[in-house]
Amino acid sequence: MKIDQKKEVRVLLGNVAIARGIVEAGCQVVTSYPGTPSSEIIPAVVGFKKELGLNTYIEWSTNEKVAFDNALAASMAGKRAAVAMKQVGLNVASDSLLSSAYTGVIGGLVIISCDDPGPQSSQTEQDSRFLAMFAKVPVYDPSTPQEAKEMVKEAFKLSEKFQVPVLLRPTIRVSHAKQNVKLFPPEILDRPADFKKNPERWAATPRYRLILHAKLNKALQGIQERFEQDTKWNYEIRKKGSSALGIISCSASFAALMDIQEELNLKEPIDILKIGTPYPLPQKKVEEFIQKHQKVLVIEETDSVIEYQIIDKSKVLGRLTGHVPLESELVPDIIYDILADVLREMGLAELEKSADAKLDKLIENLELPVRRPTLCAGCPERAAFFAIKRALPRAIYPSDIGCYTLGLNLKAVDTVLDMGAGITLASGFYQAYHQDHKDIPIVATMGDSTFYHSGTASLLNAVYNRARFILVLLDNEITAMTGMQPTPGTGIMADGSRGRKVPLEALIKGCGVRWIKTIDPYEVKNFIKLLKEARKYTQSARGGIAVIIARHPCIIKYPEELEEYxxxxxxxxxxxxxxxxxxxxxxxxxxxxxxxxxxxxxxxxxxxxxxxxxxxxxxxxxxxxx
Amino acid sequence: MNVQIILAGIGGQGVLFSSRLFSELGLQLGLNVMGSETHGMSQRGGSVIAHLKLGQFQSPLVRRGTADILYSFEKNETYRTLKFLREGGLCFTNQESGEGFDNKVLSYLKKKNIAILAYDATAAALKSGSILATNIGLIGYSVGTGLVPFKHKDLTKVLELTSKKKNLALNLRAFELGFREGKLSQRS
Missing domain, CATH: 3.30.70.20 (Alpha-Beta Plaits)
Structure with a gap:
């Protein structure tokens, strides 16, 4: 095996740094389902695998739960494994997350769940650390790409020592930040797969689950003690003496705070306690820090995981006291304003507001055109939405997560809930109206990758329970929104090699649908005709669900396709x-x-x-x- | 050296490439590099903005009122991102022929000692062979003015390192053209 031995420095995107950490830790199995801001991790692992000639198994899984279980099995067989997803993906994998916290791991298992405060590209601003806490899984919370890479390696060690899965929670400003990062050669672990049967653990019945729960609690105690001792991720920054105000901070907020402190150049610099392991919280360390200060401000994203864990909150300022906003990303401007307010309240300093109100007013007066996100020129999904709106203008349009959410702009998307809900809401709407003997047109839309992710169970249910609606599958033969990842429909695997193709038609037929037609949405007139036929089928005596596969490749991924047209x-x-x-x-x-x-x-x-x-x-x- | 840069434009104008260019420059000069990019949904046809900080920084985001330099490849994006500039900051903006700037905004910026340096980088790019090099034209112009702390030889070296093979000649042409005009602008 050829290994690059020299240490070098490269400017890496946070997600690429995380991928490098995975590789440097000797992790052998990496799985994921794409989603902003996590999508760049898998391609980067593929890149390092090729560059370093490693034997890593890497897969784009069909969804996050599937990805989780595949990585978990490798860990049960003794290997190091990692699974990456966006924060809402962790909801999908949560069943496995909670159960595996009890059964534990053998080889280190690191879960990377990328949070999206803002949100820039998600349906919620949820904090993955809460879900980890709910599952009783320890958390590392990096502030920068460099730190994220080192934390990944530490997380593998911790996971192996205490035999529990460990979560790394980068926010978007870590995942999509870039920084010069030091590279080290990968650790080579010689660990052949060796699953040791132990039904009391791996197939634990409720009686054994109680025992496993007690074991997990004990492990968490040990982990907490370790986090108390740790000075690499949890440390105080103090310039001189002790300030009246102290700040406890973590993640990207900590990095922003450090830059602000540098700019402010206060007479009395603020003491900061940086927490890199927010769960289980090193309580003693936190309490000691609080004791030394008149007031302590907690600045963390996206929610208040540290703040909630603090036992005596009498000196604590944060979200619970109204000092920190309950929603939105804590960008530097907001952190600065929080700090200015607290310093003023305590009579310590008077700072100007972050915003230049006069400039804002002048710019507002210009009434600049708002650039909303839109489907690309030539996007086949636009053609499909236009046809749907024309053929059935009064239908209900449940849709789903992907580029085609932007069908909103064409007024052909009424609902966007979560992955797979285009179909489940369609069947739910059907049943709700049908109960009142009302026949209304319903046209659900869903993309190919989303259908592979969570469409089949929904469609199966709809067929079984005799729902009637039209489902238009927007098949652009790629996962476009998140950066062109392949799908089972393309049959291309994460590293570019050929897997086995699973055609949509076969899956839909397998779900029990009897009316399936395929069309190119560029043929708008024929598409409109077909939609009307589909509507008739949903109304006919022996009818049911009609599925139209609107197939035309994404023109960004496959620009050569345009030549034909x-x-x-x-x-x-x-x-x-x-x-x-x-x-x-x-x-x-x-x-x-x-x-x-x-x-x-x-x-x-x-x-x-x-x-x-x-x-x-x-x-x-x-x-x-x- | 500590420099905070904002790069702004719309999808396809090479904001991310420009950010890579300055990251690589930082690396070559032995500076720490920290920056942030836009990916995902917000990339679909909308505004694209990159933050870049060279020197002793920890956060990838530039706070408003603290950027040293703003490069904007489109007028409306210039207006939207002016707020990031500090007093005495520099704004290099692409100004296609016939476009003007709002007088009220200009006179307010003057009070804050913020200079707007407008240059028709689109024309320079087209002259060099393709509109795709608009970003490089504007960057070349800025280096030509001598107002930014970047050297001609360092940027051309970095262009060679980061450009795709097929774009290198184009990028170098646009850079040189911008550079020359930037130099001239300071003489007159």
């Missing part, structure tokens, strides 16, 4: 500026020329897909004659 369009004088195309087709390449009150094509964005020809009620968008 290239239809250059222009807008003629029939355009009367009615805005129909802007409101219901919403392509970024269509612009309103307000002076002339007509729509124009922005050639910077247009990809010549020609789909908008169908989007003008006056027929003013026409192909250019060569």
């Amino acid at each position: 290239r239809i250059k369009v222009e807008i003629n004088d029939e355009c009367n500026g009615c805005n129909y195309c802007l409101d219901f087709f919403e392509c970024p390449a269509l612009l309103l020329n307000e002076e002339e009150n007509r729509v124009e094509i922005d050639r910077k964005f247009c990809v010549d897909c020609g789909v908008c020809i169908s989007a003008c009620p006056r027929g003013a968008i026409i192909p250019v004659e060569d």
Whole structure:
């Protein structure tokens, strides 16, 4: 095996640094389901595997629970394993998380759950550390990419020593931060798979579960003691003497706080207690720190895991006292303002507000156009949503998580709950109306990757319980939103090699659906016709659920596909500026020329897909004659 | 040296590449690099902003009112990100021909001693062969003015290290063109 022995420094994205930590720890199995801000971890592990000639097994799993269990099994067989996901993915894996905390691990198991305060790209601002605490799983909480990498390695050791899974919780500002990071050669662990049968542990019945629970509690005590002793991740920063105000902080908030303290150059620098292991909290360390100060401010993201664990809160300021906002990301501006308020309240310093209100007002007066996220020009999903809205304008449109959430802009998405809920809400709506003898059209939309993730159980249930609705599967043959990860439909595996293809058609048929049609959504007119047929099927005596697979590759991933279709369009004088195309087709390449009150094509964005020809009620968008 | 930079634009304008360029520059100069990027949903056609801090920093985010330099490749994104600049900060903005800046904003910035240095980097990029090099044109311009703490030789070296092979000649052309015009702008 060829191993790079020299130490070097590279600028790495936080997620790439985490991947490097996984590799350096000698971890042999890495699994994941993509989701912002965690998606870059797996491709980076693949990169390091190839660069270093390692034998790591890496998979894109079909969902987070599947990923979790696959990694867990490797750990039960004695190997080091890691599983990565975004914070809401941990909800999907939570059943396994809670149970495995009891049964424990053999080889180190590190769970990486990336939080998204803000949220930038998620449905909730939940704090993964709470879920870990709920599961009684210890947590490492890094502040920077470099620290994240080192913590991964430490987490493997802790997991092995105490035989429990360990969670690493980077927030988006760690995962998507970049920093110069020191690289070390990977540890090579010679650990052949060796699963030792032990039914009282691995197949524990409730009686044994009680024993396992007691063991877990004991392990947590040991871990807490270790965290008390630890000075690498939990330490005080004190410039001189002791300040009246102390701050307890962790994660990316700590890093921001350090920079702010540097800028402020206060006469009396604030003492800071950095906590890198928020659960189980090193209580003694925290209590000693609180005793030394008049007041202690807790600044942590996304929620108040440290603050809740503090036993005597009489001197503590934080979310529970209204000093820290209950929602949103703690960006440096907000942390600065929190600090300014507390310093003023305590009579320690007067700082200006972070915002320049006058500049804000001047910019606000400019009424800058708001750039909302939108489907790309030429996106096949836009064509599908346009057809759906045209064919069944009064339907209920349950949808799902992916680029196609942006079908909202075309008014063809009514609900976005969580992965797989496009189908479950559709069947739920059907049953709720059907009970009242009402027949309403329902068109659910879901992407290919989401369907592989959690669509089959939902569809199976809907078929079994005689629901009737139309399901349009938007099959762009990739997981586009999170950065073009392959799906079982492509049959390509995480490292680029060939797996076994699992076609959508076979799965849908397997769920018991009898009406399945496939169409290219670029054929808008035929698609509209097909949707009407599907509606009829859902209403017919022997009908049921109708599934249309709207198949057209993502044009960003497969730009060569456009060559086949290239239809250059222009807008003629029939355009009367009615805005129909802007409101219901919403392509970024269509612009309103307000002076002339007509729509124009922005050639910077247009990809010549020609789909908008169908989007003008006056027929003013026409192909250019060569 | 401690420098805080904001890079702003819209999807496809090379904000992330520019950020990589300065990260690599930091590494070459032996400085610590810390920065933050936008990925995921917010990338779909929206504003793209990158924060970059070279020197002794721990957080990847620039607090408002503290950035030394703002590079913006699109006018509206310039307005949106001006708030990051400190008093005495520099704003290099791409200004396509015919575009002007709001007078009220300009005179307010003047009071804060913030200079707006506008340059038609789109034209420079097109002259160099492709609109894709707009970002590099603007960066070249800034180095040419001599107002930023980056050297011509360091940036060309870093361009060679980070550019894709097929884009290298284009990037170097746009950089040189911007550099020359930046230099001229300070003479007149």
